Amino acid sequence: MLIQVVNLQKTYRMGPVQVHALKGVSFQIEAGEFVAIIGPSGSGKSTLMHILGCLDQPSAGRYLLEGQDVSTVFDDQLAEIRNKKIGFVFQQFNLLPKATILQNVCVPLIYGGIRGRRRQLKLAEQALQQVGLGDRLHHRPNEISGGQKQRVAIARALINNPSLILADEPTGNLDTKTGREIMNIFRQLNKEGHTIIMVTHDQEIAGQARRVIQIRDGLVQKDEVIA
Amino acid sequence: MIWEILRMAVDSLTVNKLRSFLSMLGIIIGVGAVIAIVSVGSGARMQVTNEISQLGSNLITISPGIRRGRGGRISITAADVFTMELAEQLQQNCPSVERIMPNVQTSGLLIAGGNNYQTQVIGVTPIYQQIYNFYPARGQFITDEHEVNATNVMVLGSGLAKELFPDTDPLGQTVKLFVRNRHLLFVVVGVMEEKGTGAWGNIENQAFIPASVLMKKINNRKYVSGYTAQAVSAAAAKAAVGEIEYFLTRYLGDPEKFRVFSQEQLLETISQVTGTLSLMLGGIAGISLLVGGIGIMNIMLVSVTERTREIGIRKALGAKRRHILAQFIIEALAMSGFGGLLGIGLGWLGAAGVAKLGGWPLVVTHSSVLVAFSFSLLVGLFFGIYPARKASRLDPVIALSYE
Numbered sequence: 001m002l003i004q005v006v007n008l009q010k011t012y013r014m015g016p017v018q019v020h021a022l023k024g025v026s027f028q029i030e031a032g033e034f035v036a037i038i039g040p041s042g043s044g045k046s047t048l049m050h051i052l053g054c055l056d057q058p059s060a061g062r063y064l065l066e067g068q069d070v071s072t073v074f075d076d077q078l079a080e081i082r083n084k085k086i087g088f089v090f091q092q093f094n095l096l097p098k099a100t101i102l103q104n105v106c107v108p109l110i111y112g113g114i115r116g117r118r119r120q121l122k123l124a125e126q127a128l129q130q131v132g133l134g135d136r137l138h139h140r141p142n143e144i145s146g147g148q149k150q151r152v153a154i155a156r157a158l159i160n161n162p163s164l165i166l167a168d169e170p171t172g173n174l175d176t177k178t179g180r181e182i183m184n185i186f187r188q189l190n191k192e193g194h195t196i197i198m199v200t201h202d203q204e205i206a207g208q209a210r211r212v213i214q215i216r217d218g219l220v221q222k223d224e225v226i227a
Numbered sequence: 228m229i230w231e232i233l234r235m236a237v238d239s240l241t242v243n244k245l246r247s248f249l250s251m252l253g254i255i256i257g258v259g260a261v262i263a264i265v266s267v268g269s270g271a272r273m274q275v276t277n278e279i280s281q282l283g284s285n286l287i288t289i290s291p292g293i294r295r296g297r298g299g300r301i302s303i304t305a306a307d308v309f310t311m312e313l314a315e316q317l318q319q320n321c322p323s324v325e326r327i328m329p330n331v332q333t334s335g336l337l338i339a340g341g342n343n344y345q346t347q348v349i350g351v352t353p354i355y356q357q358i359y360n361f362y363p364a365r366g367q368f369i370t371d372e373h374e375v376n377a378t379n380v381m382v383l384g385s386g387l388a389k390e391l392f393p394d395t396d397p398l399g400q401t402v403k404l405f406v407r408n409r410h411l412l413f414v415v416v417g418v419m420e421e422k423g424t425g426a427w428g429n430i431e432n433q434a435f436i437p438a439s440v441l442m443k444k445i446n447n448r449k450y451v452s453g454y455t456a457q458a459v460s461a462a463a464a465k466a467a468v469g470e471i472e473y474f475l476t477r478y479l480g481d482p483e484k485f486r487v488f489s490q491e492q493l494l495e496t497i498s499q500v501t502g503t504l505s506l507m508l509g510g511i512a513g514i515s516l517l518v519g520g521i522g523i524m525n526i527m528l529v530s531v532t533e534r535t536r537e538i539g540i541r542k543a544l545g546a547k548r549r550h551i552l553a554q555f556i557i558e559a560l561a562m563s564g565f566g567g568l569l570g571i572g573l574g575w576l577g578a579a580g581v582a583k584l585g586g587w588p589l590v591v592t593h594s595s596v597l598v599a600f601s602f603s604l605l606v607g608l609f610f611g612i613y614p615a616r617k618a619s620r621l622d623p624v625i626a627l628s629y630e
Contacts, residue, residue, distance in 0.1 A: 055543060055623045076547040083545020094540045094627070098238055110231055111545040117230075156544070 001067075002163060002195055003029040003052070008061035010047050021047040023218035024061070029197065031163070034190040036209035037199045044218040046168070049199045053086055053166045054078045066163060083112045087157025091169035093149040095141040101128065101152045102137040108160050127155040131185065147178035154185060158194075165189065167198040171205055183208050229557075232550075236558040239530070240565075250526040251566030253519020254606065258567045258599045260512035262574025265595040267581045268505040274587035275497055279490050285458040286358065287324075287467055288488045289317075289475070308479055309451050311438075317456070320474045323467035325459045326354045329451035331441050335406035337434060339391040346387060348404065348434045350441030358457045361430070366398050366417030369437050373416075377439040381413035385421045386431030402434075406445050464489045519566070520606035527559050527614035538618050539626025551619040559611025560604060567603030571596055 010022040021044045029035055039045040050056035051063060054070055057078075063071045070081060088094075095104045105124035114120055128134055131151040133144075141149055150170060157165055167186065171179030187208065190196050198209060206212050207226065214222035240247045291309065311329055318327050331350035336343055349355075351369050356362050363382060373380050381402055388397045397415045404411050413436060422430055442448060458467035468487050476482045531538070538551055575591055582589040 050624050053543070055627070076549075079542060079545050079547045082543060088543050090627075094536075094543070096537060096540060098242065107541065108544045111541070111547070111550060160545075 001028055002031040002033075002065070003027075004062075004064040005052075006062045006064075008048070008051065008058045008063060010044070010051065010056070011059045020218055022051075022058070025215070025218070025220055026061075027213060027220060027223060029195065031195050032190075032193055034187070034196045034210045035198070036206035036212045037197060037215060038201065038203070038206045038212055039215035039221075040201060043215045045199050045201075045215045048215060049166065049168055049197075052164075052197060053088060054081045079111075083108055084160060085163045087160070087162040087165045089150065089153045089157050089165065089167040089170045091172040093141070093146070093153050093173070095149060095152060095156075097141055100138045100140055101133065101144070104141070104152060105156045105159055108156060112160050123159060124155075127159050128152070130158070131155045145178075146174050147181060150174065150178075150182050151185070154182075154189075158189075163195060165194055165196045167196065169200055169202075170198065171202070172200075179205070232554050232557050233561070235554060236561045239534075239558060240562060246526065247562060250522050251519075251562055251569065253515060253522040254563050254566030254603050255519075255570040255573060257512055257516030257519045257606075258570025258603050259573035259577060260515055261509060261599040261602070262571055262591060262595055263577035263581070264505060264508040264512060265599075266574070266578035266589065266591045267585075268501055268508075269590045269592065270578070270582050270587040271585065272498060272501045273590055274585075276494060279494055279497075285325075285461045285464045285467075286490045287456040287458060287464060287471065288453065288493075289456065289471060290453040290486050290488070292482075292484045292486050307450055308484070309453060310449055311442075311451065313478070314451075314454055316478070317454070317471060317474060321456075321467060321470035323458050323463040323470055325457045326358055327454050327456040328352055328354050328358055329438055330453045330455055331438050331446065331451045333406055333441060333445060335404050337387070337391060338403040338405065339397075339400060340395075342391050342393070344387060344390045344432070346432050346434060348406075348436060348441065350438035351435050352438050355435070358455055361422065362420055363417035364420040366415070368417055369435060374437045374439050377437060377443055379411060379413045379440060379444075380416045380437065382417040382419060382435040383415055384419050384431045384433045384435075387434060388415075388418045390432070404434075404436075409445070411440075411444060458489075464491055516602060516606050519603075520563070520610040523559055523562055523566075523607060524610035524614060526562075527555060527611055528617070530558070531555065531614050531618040534618075535621065535626050535629040538621050539623050539629065542621070542623040543627060548619040551621075552615045555615035555618050556608065556611045559615065560607045563603045563607025563611075564600075566607075567600045570603065571600060574599070 005028070006026050008022050008025040009020070012019040012021060025048060037045050037048060047056070051058050054065070058071050061071065062069055065081065065085060070078065073081070095101070096107070102121060102124050105127055106120045109120045109123060114123070125134070125137060128137060131154055133148060133151055133155070136144055136148065141152070144152070170186070171182055174182060183205065186196055186198070196209075198205070200206050209226065211225045212222070213220060309329070314327050314329050318324060328351070333348050334346065335348050336345050352374050353369060353371055356368050362368070364385065366382070368382055369380065372378070383391065383397055391397065391402065392400060397418060400415050402413045402415055404413060419431075419435070438451075442451070456467065456471065458464040468489050471487050472482070475485050475487070479485060541551065578591060579589050
């Protein structure tokens with residue numbers, strides 16, 4: 001089992017008011033699944049994604065990633081888990097604007113302690129070739145299209161061979177046609193064995209996953225497998 | 228990894244060139260000031276030291292003691308005991324003293340033909356030449372015969388000779404000396420060599436006459452204002468000072484009546500004074516470095532805020548606290564280090580300019596460059612830590628959603 005979430009809760013303090021973003025979420029995800037987490041804004045799905053991505057920690061409950069309880073580890077250890085086990089794809093692409101796309105893809109390798117600049121560049125180049133950007137290596141993010149930026153982000157997410165790819169509204173900033181292309185890449189990756197969790201509010205996009213978990217008011221409302 | 232971070236730091240500094248330069252300005256000025264001040268200080272000291280050692284580091288000056296008289300007035304009492312004869316006695320009783328010469332001088336107006344010049348007239352004996360290592364270029368110096376007979380002869384400094392006799396050969400010419408409503412005629416017997424201007428006033432424009440003439444015919448006193456003695460060697464200077472002090476204390480009965488000063492002591496005093504001065508100016512430079520450091524901290528804080536999202540991205544991709552910390556500290560170090568280098572260049576130029584004006588050698592020591600540079604790095608480190616720590620502790624979720 002890749003992910004086991006048990007009674008996950010998250011409470012924020014906004015001044016005097018306590019906001020219960022997650023009120024006890026439980027589910028399991030096996031390796032190789034393609035899961036869409038869907039819900040309206042304010043449903044708690046972003047909070048859930050932050051916790052699943054080890055960017056944040058639950059207030060209560062347990063989160064086991066590959067059997068390791070990550071709800072009890074802190075800061076630098078979480079950074080290491082993010083680096084090794086999780087590949088992020090964001091709605092805003094989140095590429096470093098001043099670095100070339102090749103350098104962008106190298107970043108997780110650098111923090112992952114992969115030694116040798118030449119080796120890093122070679123790995124990054126291979127990853128970019130896989131997403132069809134082998135001829136854009138030395139362009140900067142502002143010189144390529146949105147779809148290409150998201151491909152760079154996918155290459156960057158894959159570079160450390162993570163156990164889990166976490167995509168947050170990956171098509172939210174793309175036109176329909178480009179969005180479909182990106183979804184095809186995700187489907188292809190899933191076929192190759194990658195586990196993908198995708199957060200979205202778009203029913204149509206969610207429909208391309210094989211399982212949909214619906215979140216509302218901080219609780220799992222529906223959890224269904226699509227044929 | 229380090230190279231990666233270093234290159235990123237340089238990149239981010241070159242993106243905002245003007246801003247980086249302005250932030251570095253404090254460091255540039257601070258380091259420049261340190262280099263320039265230390266250089267000017269040691270250049271000036273070297274010049275003074277050179278002049279003193281040119282005169283001979285084995286020179287000893289004996290002067291009257293300064294004592295408070297009644298009503299707080301200063302009275303120079305011992306002046307009335309320094310005679311020509313005492314010089315001979317000192318010579319005989321102090322084995323470490325090679326030569327000793329009385330100091331007598333006056334200032335007067337010299338007239339020759341249509342030219343006149345107000346200057347110092349020094350009463351000398353022949354040993355003046357050996358003591359000050361200063362010889363005539365033409366003609367002769369004052370001789371023992373001139374001294375014994377109190378002959379009205381004069382030796383001119385090279386500059387003075389040009390002032391009084393711009394077109395004619397001064398040797399054999401007559402010069403009229405006016406001192407206190409009196410006038411005497413002198414025959415020029417020699418012209419001194421050129422030595423250049425020095426710390427002791429313009430030695431080139433002085434006139435030299437026999438000490439006996441100055442004492443008997445002009446001052447009408449048998450007392451001299453002090454003595455200049457020369458020790459047998461530089462090493463013997465200390466022993467000579469001791470012998471002179473011992474003899475004079477017994478002879479005058481009061482150690483307060485005189486003061487004995489070797490060139491070495493003078494050098495010490497000068498280096499003490501310049502040392503204090505350098506320390507003070509160095510303090511000012513230090514404050515400038517401090518202000519420069521605050522400037523760097525300010526801009527680093529701005530940079531951390533501006534790049535919050537970048538920090539969030541890096542953290543999401545697995546950057547640990549120390550990675551972010553290193554990135555921003557190295558950026559601060561790069562800024563202060565580069566500022567330090569520019570400051571060294573600036574200080575060097577400034578020191579060269581002042582040295583040219585002052586006419587002394589340009590001395591930029593390795594140690595001052597090293598100290599100033601490492602201090603600037605230290606400032607960068609110190610003031611870079613807080614912003615870098617702030618950056619490294621950012622919450623990744625908050626940082627990622629920062630617009």
